[in-house]
Amino acid sequence: MSNGLPEQGSGSQAGDPGQAPRPAPTMADVARRAGVSAMTVSRALKGAGTVSDLTRRRILRAVDDLGYVLDRTAGTLSSRRSGFVAVLIPSLNNSNFSDTAGGIGRRLEGSGLEMLLGATGYDRGREEDLIAALLRRRPEGMVVTGGSHTERARLLLGAAGIPVVEMWDLPPEPIGHVVGFSNAAAAAALVHHLHARGYRAIGYIGGSTDRDTRGSDRRRGYERAVRDLGLPQGLTVACGSPPIAMDQGSEAVVRLLERSPETDAVVCVSDLSAFGALSECQRRGWSVPGRLAIAGFGDFELSRSCHPRLTTVSVDAPAIGDGVGDLLLRAIAAGRADAVLAPETRRMPFAILQRETT
Amino acid sequence: MSNGLPEQGSGSQAGDPGQAPRPAPTMADVARRAGVSAMTVSRALKGAGTVSDLTRRRILRAVDDLGYVLDRTAGTLSSRRSGFVAVLIPSLNNSNFSDTAGGIGRRLEGSGLEMLLGATGYDRGREEDLIAALLRRRPEGMVVTGGSHTERARLLLGAAGIPVVEMWDLPPEPIGHVVGFSNAAAAAALVHHLHARGYRAIGYIGGSTDRDTRGSDRRRGYERAVRDLGLPQGLTVACGSPPIAMDQGSEAVVRLLERSPETDAVVCVSDLSAFGALSECQRRGWSVPGRLAIAGFGDFELSRSCHPRLTTVSVDAPAIGDGVGDLLLRAIAAGRADAVLAPETRRMPFAILQRETT
DNA sequence: GCCCTCGATGTTATCGATAACAGGGCGGCG
DNA sequence: CGCCGCCCTGTTATCGATAACATCGAGGGC
Numbered sequence: 001m002s003n004g005l006p007e008q009g010s011g012s013q014a015g016d017p018g019q020a021p022r023p024a025p026t027m028a029d030v031a032r033r034a035g036v037s038a039m040t041v042s043r044a045l046k047g048a049g050t051v052s053d054l055t056r057r058r059i060l061r062a063v064d065d066l067g068y069v070l071d072r073t074a075g076t077l078s079s080r081r082s083g084f085v086a087v088l089i090p091s092l093n094n095s096n097f098s099d100t101a102g103g104i105g106r107r108l109e110g111s112g113l114e115m116l117l118g119a120t121g122y123d124r125g126r127e128e129d130l131i132a133a134l135l136r137r138r139p140e141g142m143v144v145t146g147g148s149h150t151e152r153a154r155l156l157l158g159a160a161g162i163p164v165v166e167m168w169d170l171p172p173e174p175i176g177h178v179v180g181f182s183n184a185a186a187a188a189a190l191v192h193h194l195h196a197r198g199y200r201a202i203g204y205i206g207g208s209t210d211r212d213t214r215g216s217d218r219r220r221g222y223e224r225a226v227r228d229l230g231l232p233q234g235l236t237v238a239c240g241s242p243p244i245a246m247d248q249g250s251e252a253v254v255r256l257l258e259r260s261p262e263t264d265a266v267v268c269v270s271d272l273s274a275f276g277a278l279s280e281c282q283r284r285g286w287s288v289p290g291r292l293a294i295a296g297f298g299d300f301e302l303s304r305s306c307h308p309r310l311t312t313v314s315v316d317a318p319a320i321g322d323g324v325g326d327l328l329l330r331a332i333a334a335g336r337a338d339a340v341l342a343p344e345t346r347r348m349p350f351a352i353l354q355r356e357t358t
Numbered sequence: 359m360s361n362g363l364p365e366q367g368s369g370s371q372a373g374d375p376g377q378a379p380r381p382a383p384t385m386a387d388v389a390r391r392a393g394v395s396a397m398t399v400s401r402a403l404k405g406a407g408t409v410s411d412l413t414r415r416r417i418l419r420a421v422d423d424l425g426y427v428l429d430r431t432a433g434t435l436s437s438r439r440s441g442f443v444a445v446l447i448p449s450l451n452n453s454n455f456s457d458t459a460g461g462i463g464r465r466l467e468g469s470g471l472e473m474l475l476g477a478t479g480y481d482r483g484r485e486e487d488l489i490a491a492l493l494r495r496r497p498e499g500m501v502v503t504g505g506s507h508t509e510r511a512r513l514l515l516g517a518a519g520i521p522v523v524e525m526w527d528l529p530p531e532p533i534g535h536v537v538g539f540s541n542a543a544a545a546a547a548l549v550h551h552l553h554a555r556g557y558r559a560i561g562y563i564g565g566s567t568d569r570d571t572r573g574s575d576r577r578r579g580y581e582r583a584v585r586d587l588g589l590p591q592g593l594t595v596a597c598g599s600p601p602i603a604m605d606q607g608s609e610a611v612v613r614l615l616e617r618s619p620e621t622d623a624v625v626c627v628s629d630l631s632a633f634g635a636l637s638e639c640q641r642r643g644w645s646v647p648g649r650l651a652i653a654g655f656g657d658f659e660l661s662r663s664c665h666p667r668l669t670t671v672s673v674d675a676p677a678i679g680d681g682v683g684d685l686l687l688r689a690i691a692a693g694r695a696d697a698v699l700a701p702e703t704r705r706m707p708f709a710i711l712q713r714e715t716t
Numbered sequence: 717g718c719c720c721t722c723g724a725t726g727t728t729a730t731c732g733a734t735a736a737c738a739g740g741g742c743g744g745c746g
Numbered sequence: 747c748g749c750c751g752c753c754c755t756g757t758t759a760t761c762g763a764t765a766a767c768a769t770c771g772a773g774g775g776c
Contacts (some may be wrong), residue, residue: 026731028732028733039733042734072733073732073733074731074732074733075732075734076733077733077734078733078734079733079734
């Protein structure tokens with residue numbers, strides 16, 4: 001790395017508003033300085049093609065001298081490859097999703113594909129907007145969370161002609177590839193687990209809207225299991241719109257026990273609300289799991305660390321990301337060979353972690 | 359919105375690997391169908407310029423019919439405006455940073471600028487790589503977290519000729535604009551607060567590397583305050599590399615009290631490690647704050663919700679984002695008028711939230 | 717009634733890199 | 747000794763949109 005970067009753009013230096021910044025050097029400038037053609041510079045810079053060692057060194061030298069930075073915008077246009085995939089998750093600040101994003105990123109490393117992240121805020125309209133905005137930048141693949149999208153979002157994705165992966169769910173009518181699991185089955189399994197441990201009046205705390213479709217699936221799974229087991233129904237508390245926060249769990253558990261004091265266990269839509277419920281019980285001196293057993297969903301760091309440790313459902317979020325990345329790479333490779341990778345659905349496992357709150 | 363999207367790209371349909379996907383329609387195709395020139399389509403689509411209502415309607419109709427999606431890549435090249443700013447944060451899954459990112463995004467809404475997020479993993483080398491990769495896509499502005507970067511990162515940013523904002527810190531030698539606060543001063547204030555409440559043997563739990571520069575600043579602030587107050591020194595526990603997790607806090611608090619049983623309070627580098635310490639104390643039956651007072655940093659949702667509630671330092675993360683967004687907008691506007699916005703430093707307030715653990 | 721202005725649209729050149737093809741030199745093989 | 751082919755490099759055309767300038771017609775002020 002040469003230390004002397006260029007003469008150009010002393011950009012945000014103190015206020016001389018007159019100083020017109022020189023235009024950034026282009027590949028042609030580098031070529032001129034190295035005494036070669038632009039094409040050779042292009043080849044040298046991307047490592048592909050054949051460039052003699054001497055020439056390459058001269059070019060890299062010129063790049064350093066000028067402080068040249070490749071313009072991928074132009075490259076994208078002429079090569080028709082943007083070199084990135086778009087990934088939409090409901091929320092950045094949710095370790096399940098950010099772990100998955102991390103897994104995708106790791107899988108893509110070294111492949112020449114970058115990952116561009118967007119957060120929908122659990123809002124299908126916002127997801128649609130983001131999809132439209134991202135497609136304008138010509139991603140080579142698109143990953144969305146869940147299987148529920150606006151009509152137009154589905155149309156856009158279908159017509160984009162790029163691989164699409166839906167994750168964290170098992171959509172009944174997938175758009176393309178899928179890497180996920182059944183949230184309903186996981187919640188049902190949790191209810192069965194509680195039943196096996198002797199709990200009989202099992203409640204549920206979750207969102208009051210269907211915005212979070214994974215949350216809704218969990219509620220449906222819970223309801224089915226309770227019905228199948230012949231347990232009392234109607235122990236559901238709706239506590240607002242997603243993302244369901246800790247204090248919503250706190251409020252909900254109080255409402256639940258006031259309304260239905262016979263409740264001896266509760267399943268929460270996520271570890272966050274479960275933790276809120278747990279803390280509230282501690283504040284009020286309600287023993288957990290003595291008075292009330294509490295189970296969460298997601299195996300967040302929190303639930304491993306708190307006291308008592310939260311029983312929860314664990315999903316291998318990074319592995320979902322890895323699977324998504326793998327599918328993307330294969331589908332994009334296929335696309336470059338003018339083929340199409342037949343849609344795949346990967347069912348990921350989940351596990352119930354019996355800990356101290358149940 | 360028309361419902362019939364185009365004939366093109368039935369993309370990821372089942373496996374007929376021969377089917378060459380039609381190329382996506384271009385602006386010229388839309389123009390032809392609407393009976394106008396491409397330029398008029400461009401004007402109609404971006405709302406700028408003057409296009410008669412009738413023509414606009416005809417164009418939008420053609421866009422819908424063809425399922426046309428604007429190609430921003432080409433637009434970027436010819437207009438020399440990418441329409442996005444890059445934001446680098448250490449970790450996605452940290453509500454402080456993701457809240458700030460949210461604040462930036464909200465501020466940018468409607469401005470025609472999109473936000474592209476990258477995570478450095480608290481790694482300066484990775485930050486440098488990300489900066490280099492992002493600059494190739496010609497962002498109109500760049501936001502980085504903290505004031506410590508590799509030499510080359512500084513050079514790249516300085517030479518890019520775009521507004522640069524450093525946030526969440528007060529760098530001694532800023533690259534451009536700054537929106538932050540002194541982490542050292544905040545930690546010192548926390549120590550003084552504990553001292554005022556009667557604590558005398560105040561320990562510190564934090565990372566063992568300088569990778570997280572905000573964490574290091576906090577440690578320095580703690581050390582200075584302890585020295586200034588004449589309190590016992592040497593009560594620092596180093597517990598690994600960032601991001602410091604909850605269970606590192608758990609381990610550290612045990613080590614601290616084994617090594618220095620006289621300790622009556624501890625400041626943690628963040629709420630996460632503080633919560634880990636708190637939980638561990640509860641597991642071992644050590645009363646908090648009776649046996650040991652615990653304070654965190656960051657005012658995460660967790661610390662408001664847990665029992666007992668954590669004393670912590672609160673920073674208005676979305677407000678930092680708002681300030682960053684505001685600076686970006688003004689600086690970019692100035693740049694478009696061939697001017698330069700003189701570097702600004704915005705000092706943000708922090709507050710100590712006295713709660714139940716101290 | 718004439719000229720000026722402005723609104724609506726078209727034309728041309730350009731942004732910066734890369735795909736595709738072309739060509740020149742040199743060594744090996746028959 | 748000549749030809750084939752390979753390694754390296756250059757030339758030309760193109761990607762898709764937009765800036766800048768040109769054009770044309772209609773309406774309004776004096």
